[in-house]
Amino acid sequence: MRLEHWKWKKVQPLAGNYIDDYEKVRELYTYDPQDIGSWERRAAELDRREGARVDRSALADALGAYNRRAGAPAAVQSNIERLRQLDSVVVSGGQQAGLFTGPLYVIHKAVTVLQAAREAERRLERPAIPVFWIAGEDHDWDEVNHMYYLTDAAREPRVDRIRVASSVPLPRTAVSRLPLEAEKWQDALQRLLSTLPDSKFKGELNTKLGDLLCTGESLTLPDAFARIMTWLFGHHGLVLLDADDPAIRRLEAPMFERIVKQNVELNAAIQQDDQTVRQVGYTPQAEVADDAANLFIFEGEERVLLRRDGNIFTDKKKARTYTMDQLVEIARKSPERLSNNVFTRPLMQDYLMPVLTTVLGSAEIAYWSLTKSAFALMDMDMPILLPRLEFTIVDGTVDKYMQKHELTFEDVVYRFADRKSAWLDRQDTVRFHERFAAVRKRIEEEYQELIGITTEINNGLRDLGDNNLDKITAQVDYYERKTEEAFRMKHDVALRQLARIENSVIPFAKPQERVHNVFAYLNQFGRGWIDYLVTSALPLDGEHRILYV
Structure with missing residues (x-):
């Protein structure tokens, strides 16, 4: 250690x-x-x-x-x-x-x-x-x-x-x-x-x-x-x-x-x-x-915050009231009813x-x-x-993963999302998201041109064309999602390592000691x-x- x-x-x-x-x-x-x-x-x-x-x-x-x-x-x-x-x-x-x-x-x-x-x-x-x-x-x-x-x-x-x-x-x-x-x-x-x-x-x-x-x-x-x-x-x-x-x-x-x-x-x-x-x-x-009494009182099973109204102490809704003498008596004889x-x-x-x-x-x-x-x-x-004193516990496995991915403690705390995103970008050598975006753009441009031509024949074909375009782009989106899944599966081990670093050191983007x-x-x-x-x-x-x- x-x-x-x-x-x-x-x-x-x-x-x-x-x-x-x-x-x-x-x-x-x-x-x-x-x-x-x-x-x-x-x-x-x-x-x-x-x-x-x-x-x-x-x-x-x-x-x-x-x-x-x-x-x-x-x-x-x-x-x-x-x-x-x-x-x-x-x-x-x-x-x-x-x-x-x-x-x-x-x-x-x-x-x-x-x-x-x-x-x-x-x-x-x-x-x-x-x-x-x-x-x-x-x-x-x-x-x-x-x-x-x-x-x-x-x-x-x-x-x-x-x-x-x-x-x-x-x-x-x-x-x-x-x-x-x-x-x-x-x-x-x-x-x-x-x-x-x-x-x-x-x-x-x-x-x-x-x-x-x-x-x-x-x-x-x-x-x-x-x-x-x-x-x-x-x-x-x-x-x-x-x-x-x-x-x-x-x-x-x-x-x-x-x-x-x-x-x-x-x-x-x-x-x-x-x-x-x-x-x-x-x-x-x-x-x-302004009206804080800075005390609670237990009434039955409830812990009630007291406020002050002149020489009277009361709860927020003024459903219960106490004089100063009454509270003094409670303090002397039943202090377990009071709380700071x-x-x-x-x-x-x-x-x-x-x-x-x-x-x-x-x-x-x-x-x-x-x-x-x-x-x-x-x-x-x-x-x-x-x-x-404040501490973050880093076990040997997390330390090894941080070294493997060239992440300093400061990287993890302050810029983990950016570093992870940059790592994923480096793995995507074919830039498949960009290619899918380009294909979608070409399909939409050429299909819109085609819809324009067909509506000269019959204007009623526009709705059919628009619906067809939505179905085609939906299929492209589906194919992109499956490609994303395959990409992540290919890099599953590394992504799990990054997830372990994140969930161990900065869970929910907070210091470890405030969560775990x-x-x-x-x-x-x-x-x-x-x-x-x-x-x-x-x-x-x-x-x-x-x-x-």
């Missing part, structure tokens, strides 16, 4: 400047991630605010119970115990819980969290605990109930999808509150394993996933996610936290109360940063509404844990720029934001490549790297 650095152009301009030219965005954030002094200043700030956060022992108790349920090994429990130490800090990162962990970038984010925790311990000489925040409170079921993967590339290199669906209509509620029946997990696993090619790792994969997911009980997506992530990263000490865990919610009650009581000022702070982002020259990543949005989640994370740095994707870095004043309002400051799931690679290579990424000495620069395996 080897890693090769490659500069992928950032689509998100604000995040791109954050990574490459921090001075352009300095006023939107608190710490320059590349400044070593930032780490020491942030650690000192955490020490200053020790008494303003959740009690460490209570947090460790809640995390210990949750991670034990996920099957955490000793390395995880050891890290949770280290969290009780007053000098320890947290490196966090998180994501929604997708089916079979979702896209590869989730794996890459966990790798970055572990890398950053190791670097923090080296720099600060104090314990740094890697914590992965599972966004189980999110309610977008259709966003997480499926996964894409490369099927048996040796036979038919295509991207396939597996989707799970409940047998009953699902409410619009937190994914952590939506268990899937045992047979749904069995069906999903069976489809995955039946379409993956045979390999020396497949039997182990079958056994392990069966043990984790097919236990005869209903599981939520976050349940399954936690078990798989513990299997993949538990021996590295990665601690998991589900944002919708009732034990965590109880610890968050005081911050929910503050968010309710200071709601007007909080949204004003977010709006202030929205204006600052625009003034600096960027388009805000997330919408900031994208702007209050960063504040809650900082209240809950001593976050030295948080690992984010480009879009997340952009919307966190809208929270700096909100942090200040709560007597906090934004943690160091670390852009997650991890399990095709676990089936092909086992878990060793993940351990290699975790343990390799990599700079925390948010750059893209090609992993050749």
